[in-house]
Amino acid sequence: MTIDPYSDIPAYKQLAGGVRALIESGDLAPGQRIPSESDLVQRHGVARETARRAIALLRAEGLIQTIQGQGSFVTDPQEAVTVRCRKGTEIAARMPSPDERRALGIPEGVPIFIVRYPEGQESKLRADSNVILFTEE
Known part of the structure; x- marks a missing residue:
């Protein structure tokens, strides 16, 4: 995934979209840890605040949950x-x-x-x- 600094879409939304795509494709399975803020910063050349906002967006969507001191993990989708x-x-x-x-x-x-x-x-x-x-x- 490449973050386009010239896009009309904010970088944090692009980054969240890339992680969301990995979750939706099954490459990141329920219970699996997603890359940390530091990992996202290094891999994608974004600022720490960009990575933090991307993770917060995914958490707000219910796709991940963050456990203090352990990281962020893909949530298990609930049956309606x-x-x-x-x-x-x-x-x-x-x-x-x-x-x-x-x-x-x-x-x-x-x-x-x-x-x-x-x-x-x-x-x-x-x-x-x-x-x-x-x-x-």
Whole structure:
């Protein structure tokens, strides 16, 4: 992958696109460590901030998760689950708190759905692996 300094696409987005392509092709598999910031800087001749922003973008997309002191790893894609909701159900989306992220096992950058059922029950669901389906019942 070559970073084009004259492109209209910012360098960090080009770099993230290259790593994303490796993930999507399977060259970087779930659980596998992606190149570190230092590796990306050396391999592609970019500034450290460019590498940092590329990694942050991939993390925000839910493609990788970063573990302090260990590096960034490709996340395992979640199988989508369909959640059926009936009339009167309210749904909101937001980013989870750090405690919610840990409790739900959600990588940084993945939003959650807050589902409030007519009976007063509430559920918190990963937005990257749940499909909301409204039924007539």
